[in-house]
Amino acid sequence: MELDGRKNGQTPATKIRVQDLSVVYGRSQALFDVSLEIRAHSVTALIGPSGCGKSTFLRSLNRMNELIDGCRTSGRVDLDGEDVYGPGVDVVTLRRRVGMVFQRPNPFPRPIFDNVAYGPRLYGVRDRRTLADVVEWALTQAALWDEVKDRLGTSALELSGGQQQRLCIARALAVEPDVLLMDEPASALDPISTAKIEDLIQQLKERLTVVIVTHNMQQAGRIADETAFFLNGHLVEFDRTDRLFERPRDRRTEAYITGRFG
Numbered sequence: 663m664e665l666d667g668r669k670n671g672q673t674p675a676t677k678i679r680v681q682d683l684s685v686v687y688g689r690s691q692a693l694f695d696v697s698l699e700i701r702a703h704s705v706t707a708l709i710g711p712s713g714c715g716k717s718t719f720l721r722s723l724n725r726m727n728e729l730i731d732g733c734r735t736s737g738r739v740d741l742d743g744e745d746v747y748g749p750g751v752d753v754v755t756l757r758r759r760v761g762m763v764f765q766r767p768n769p770f771p772r773p774i775f776d777n778v779a780y781g782p783r784l785y786g787v788r789d790r791r792t793l794a795d796v797v798e799w800a801l802t803q804a805a806l807w808d809e810v811k812d813r814l815g816t817s818a819l820e821l822s823g824g825q826q827q828r829l830c831i832a833r834a835l836a837v838e839p840d841v842l843l844m845d846e847p848a849s850a851l852d853p854i855s856t857a858k859i860e861d862l863i864q865q866l867k868e869r870l871t872v873v874i875v876t877h878n879m880q881q882a883g884r885i886a887d888e889t890a891f892f893l894n895g896h897l898v899e900f901d902r903t904d905r906l907f908e909r910p911r912d913r914r915t916e917a918y919i920t921g922r923f924g
């Protein structure tokens with residue numbers, strides 16, 4: 663099934679439309695009827711206290727939740743107007759279009775080059791020149807090329823934590839996704855590496871759409887166009903980041919951003 667068309671009357675600016683999304687793990691419900699729209703070429707931050715469902719929401723956007731035993735999802739997630747849970751959707755293609763970067767850098771214990779070439783190889787690229795070009799392009803996009811171009815054959819595990827995380831971003835970018843899901847990508851990093859990742863995210867949104875979970879409200883304020891505040895599995899408020907932080911409409915949002923709980 664093609665996922666590219668703009669259907670169901672969505673405006674071109676809507677990249678992902680979530681309607682009445684609920685997620686259950688076994689007997690415990692993690693998300694309750696969440697609806698929101700994510701604009702193309704924007705950065706959307708998901709904030710809220712631990713356990714409120716941010717990662718669950720993120721994983722439901724590219725069906726990563728399905729890898730968890732006992733996890734059931736209902737509702738609708740449209741990507742460019744097509745339901746990603748619809749019959750006939752190829753999950754491999756979906757996850758190629760909607761890539762993911764995790765909290766802890768998780769490079770493979772393989773050379774830097776192979777880490778980035780992994781996805782393109784998986785999707786059938788064999789030509790060495792083409793692979794080399796893709797690797798250079800993705801590492802440049804991830805602001806890592808200059809630091810590693812002379813040691814592409816060394817193990818990714820020899821890189822610093824911040825470099826490893828940019829490598830993981832390069833690995834995700836190498837298959838040219840149009841959405842990048844990031845689950846607290848900078849929480850394990852020092853302030854300088856964090857600033858690099860934040861700069862990178864700002865640049866990436868020219869190419870793609872970013873959805874990021876963060877515990878760091880200053881970070882959401884710096885990088886996100888829109889912010890969603892979750893509490894106990896409910897989406898409490900979703901608005902432009904400046905409005906959500908300066909004039910929250912819900913007192914629970916206000917309590918959270920002013921540090922009164924969470």
Ligand SMILES: Nc1ncnc2c1ncn2[C@@H]1O[C@H](COP(=O)(O)OP(=O)(O)OP(=O)(O)O)[C@@H](O)[C@H]1O
Pocket residue numbers: 687691692710711712713714715716717718719730
């Ligand atoms: N694999 C799983 N199996 C069972 N329950 C899970 C699983 N993952 C998450 N949950 C539960 O779902 C709820 C939401 O968890 P989730 O990880 O989505 O929250 P979160 O807001 O991302 O939390 P944190 O900020 O601590 O990462 C929690 O009650 C959690 O215990």
